[in-house]
Amino acid sequence: MKTDERHKYLELCIPYVFGRLNPGNRKQFEAHLATGCSLCIKEVAELHEAMALMPLLLKQQEPPPQIKKQLMSRLSVGKRIRPEDRKSVERQPSAPAAPARLKRPSSRYMFAALSILIILVLAFYVNDLVGTVGRQERRLNELQTEMQRQGEILAILQSEHVEVAAMSGLEPSSTAYGKILWDPEKKSLLLQATNLPIAPVEKDYQLWETKGGRSMSLGVFAITNEREKQNFFKILDASVGQKQEVQGFFVTLEAKGGAQQPTGPAYLRSR
Amino acid sequence: MKDHSTRIRGADTLVTLAENNKRDIELLKRMQRHDQEALAQLYARYSPVVYPLALRMVGSPEGAGELVQEVFVHVWERAGRYIGERGSVYSWIVAVCRNKALDRMRVGAQKGRSREGEGSTPRAAPEQVPRFDAENILVLKEYTAASRNMLKSVPKPELRILELSYFEGISQSDITRIMRMALGTVKSKMRKGIQRLRQTAKSAGEQA
Numbered sequence: 001m002k003t004d005e006r007h008k009y010l011e012l013c014i015p016y017v018f019g020r021l022n023p024g025n026r027k028q029f030e031a032h033l034a035t036g037c038s039l040c041i042k043e044v045a046e047l048h049e050a051m052a053l054m055p056l057l058l059k060q061q062e063p064p065p066q067i068k069k070q071l072m073s074r075l076s077v078g079k080r081i082r083p084e085d086r087k088s089v090e091r092q093p094s095a096p097a098a099p100a101r102l103k104r105p106s107s108r109y110m111f112a113a114l115s116i117l118i119i120l121v122l123a124f125y126v127n128d129l130v131g132t133v134g135r136q137e138r139r140l141n142e143l144q145t146e147m148q149r150q151g152e153i154l155a156i157l158q159s160e161h162v163e164v165a166a167m168s169g170l171e172p173s174s175t176a177y178g179k180i181l182w183d184p185e186k187k188s189l190l191l192q193a194t195n196l197p198i199a200p201v202e203k204d205y206q207l208w209e210t211k212g213g214r215s216m217s218l219g220v221f222a223i224t225n226e227r228e229k230q231n232f233f234k235i236l237d238a239s240v241g242q243k244q245e246v247q248g249f250f251v252t253l254e255a256k257g258g259a260q261q262p263t264g265p266a267y268l269r270s271r
Numbered sequence: 272m273k274d275h276s277t278r279i280r281g282a283d284t285l286v287t288l289a290e291n292n293k294r295d296i297e298l299l300k301r302m303q304r305h306d307q308e309a310l311a312q313l314y315a316r317y318s319p320v321v322y323p324l325a326l327r328m329v330g331s332p333e334g335a336g337e338l339v340q341e342v343f344v345h346v347w348e349r350a351g352r353y354i355g356e357r358g359s360v361y362s363w364i365v366a367v368c369r370n371k372a373l374d375r376m377r378v379g380a381q382k383g384r385s386r387e388g389e390g391s392t393p394r395a396a397p398e399q400v401p402r403f404d405a406e407n408i409l410v411l412k413e414y415t416a417a418s419r420n421m422l423k424s425v426p427k428p429e430l431r432i433l434e435l436s437y438f439e440g441i442s443q444s445d446i447t448r449i450m451r452m453a454l455g456t457v458k459s460k461m462r463k464g465i466q467r468l469r470q471t472a473k474s475a476g477e478q479a
Contacts, residue, residue: 014465017366018436019373033357041356048358050468052365054437055324057430063322067336068314071343075307 009040017047152235156190159183163243167251167268173197178232178268180207180240180249187239189218193232196223196267199253205267206258209240210247218249220258295360302350310347317361318343321368327438328372338375342368373440429464432457 012029015021021029033041156162162183169176175195182189191207199205199222207218219236223229240246251268295316301309321342325335345367353363428450435441435449446457 014462019370019440020442045356045358045362046469046472047465048362048366049472050465051369051437052359052362053468053472054433055320055365055368057434058320058323058327060319061323061326062319063336063339064332067322067339068311068318070336071314071340072307072311074340074344075310075347 009037010043013040013043013047017044017051149233149235152188153190153233156181156183156186156188156235159186161185163240165243165246165249165270167193167249167270169195170266170269172265173267176268178251180270182240184240184242187237189236189238189240191219191221191232191234191236193223193251193268194230196229196232196251198223198225198229202256203253203264204256204258205251206254206262206264207236207249207251208262209249211241211245213247215250215262217258217260220254292359292361296353296355299346299350299353299360302347310343313346313360313364314343317364320361321364324365324368324438325372328369328440329375334375338368338371341371345371369437376440425464425467426460429460429467432461433464433468436461 009029009032012021012025016026016029033044162181165180167178167180173196176193176197177195178191178193180189180191196205204220204222206220208215209218210216218238218240219234221232221234221236223232249268249270250262250266252262252266253264254262255264295313298309298313302313318339322335322339325338325342326332329335329338342364346364353360357363358366432446432450435446436443441449443454443457443461446452447454450457452460
């Protein structure tokens, strides 16, 4: 550095120590000090020492005791470590200060408990949702099946040449009755039955037609619940033929899956 | 050796500073390790000097108390930034206090100006600026012969100018009005006063 430059900075030493440099000049001067200019550093140091005598001109006075208390509490709030805390910290290098150790686990446990609670609530909700979805799917399937069956029933009813045969109950179900609707030109029929008893698990009902003196199976069905007992509809894929060809219909209770020939008791018979 | 870890008094502080600057530096090192007891020791040594300085500059016990706290928090947080070659720990603490006080005074002056709609009015009117307290010179005389002799040799006008500049933060141009002196005279007397203080500080250091 040139001598005149150094002299320029020396003139800034007193304003600097007195806090009279504007921010820009102060920053520039401090940058100059940071370069290690021994002359200016010495000058600043001596000026600081000299001006530090000024407070000694004032009558010394201890601050009120609460100032120290407040100061020390500010340090504590600033998470500094007290000397007496350091031993415990040294024993556990990664451990935080004592107050924090007491506080963190409880908040951690609370967080864990809260997380578990949230998970349980979510699990319950999801499980309930899955159950609801399952129920809805089953219901949807039922409705779709029902709609399909209704559609098939309507198709039979809408046929131009639909035939109807009424059936009455026989012992042991004298209150039962039913109908058979069919279109001679189509290979399907509609069976309707009311008050047929719920079939035992190992049994099925079987619908027969008598044609040419012979009994011919038109299909197997089961009554499994009260709703079906009250009103049962079933589409059977069978060709009944022309009404004049059919001598009659009857329903028997047979072994599960049906029989080649009617063997069980008749529950319904066409009039 | 006299135990200086609890109290400092009067110009004894001056000698103690020179003797114990190394001990102060050790305290700063302990503070870097978050030892609050080190700060407590530093506070015990220098708060009796810092507090009157703060009180003198900010004017109220409440403000002075806050300022003292700010100073020692500053020292606590920046203990590692102390640069020994730029002065003793004591002079650093005093400079921190004075700079913070000046900041407060400037903020207060700005608020005052905004309220009054005035320009560059000095913080205190001449008649309101406290005069140099002779009693405090006696305190200095009592403790350090070197300081006493040097301060006795400082003419009162020079000390008065230093006092206005140092404690009141009044600019040299405003001092000219207060002291009714030309700017060149104020500057000259101020330099002489500073030079006297520098000699006093050196003498005290040599004594130590």
